[in-house]
Amino acid sequence: MIRFALVTLAMTTSAQADHELDRRDIVAGRALYDEACAACHGADLEGQPDWRTPDEDGILPAPPHDATGHTWHHDNLLLFEYTKLGGKAALAARGIEDFNSGMPAFGDALTDDEIWDILAYIRSTWPPREQASQASRNRPH
Numbered sequence: 592m593i594r595f596a597l598v599t600l601a602m603t604t605s606a607q608a609d610h611e612l613d614r615r616d617i618v619a620g621r622a623l624y625d626e627a628c629a630a631c632h633g634a635d636l637e638g639q640p641d642w643r644t645p646d647e648d649g650i651l652p653a654p655p656h657d658a659t660g661h662t663w664h665h666d667n668l669l670l671f672e673y674t675k676l677g678g679k680a681a682l683a684a685r686g687i688e689d690f691n692s693g694m695p696a697f698g699d700a701l702t703d704d705e706i707w708d709i710l711a712y713i714r715s716t717w718p719p720r721e722q723a724s725q726a727s728r729n730r731p732h
Contacts, residue, residue, distance in 0.1 A: 611667055612711040615704075620712030623705050627697060632656050636716060650693040656713045663721040666728040667710065674706045 625634070631653035632638055638655030645651050654660045662670065672681040678692025697706065714722060 611671075611707050612714050615708045615711030617708070617712045617715045619705075620708035620710070620715075623701070623709050624712050627701060628656075628709065636660075636713065649691050653693065656716075658717050658721045662713060663717055663725040664728075665725070668729075670710050671703075671706055674701070674710070675703070 624632075633653075633655065636656040638657075638660055639652035642652045642654045642660070654662070656662045665673075669681070669685075672684070673694060675681075675696065675698040676684070677696030678694030679690065680696060682688075682690045682692065701709070714725065717725070
């Protein structure tokens with residue numbers, strides 16, 4: 592069921608994902624980030640301490656979304672799916688079954704537009720090098 596949902600999601604958003612973050616409301620994204628994301632990922636996008644070290648359940652703490660983290664290593668569609676579906680479901684739909692993510696699904700709490708606004712805000716904080724590197728991951732293969 593998750594794979595079907597992801598295929599449907601990908602079909603409806605993959606064409607727009609390449610440039611989706613270019614036309615978003617960064618101010619609204621900042622406010623939404625503060626409400627929905629900052630408690631785990633930090634008010635300044637700094638993430639949780641020791642974010643590379645799993646806890647006793649094998650779950651990694653929330654990573655930073657600033658340039659010191661790995662968010663900019665991922666394409667827009669994966670970032671969107673990870674936020675909407677939650678980490679475990681998003682990765683399971685891509686065939687990664689053994690990853691126990693602590694990232695919850697926000698698809699019931701945030702609209703698609705709100706998710707894109709948050710992602711645009713996050714991207715807007717990265718230096719030009721990281722923005723360019725992340726943008727290159729959105730091109731068709």
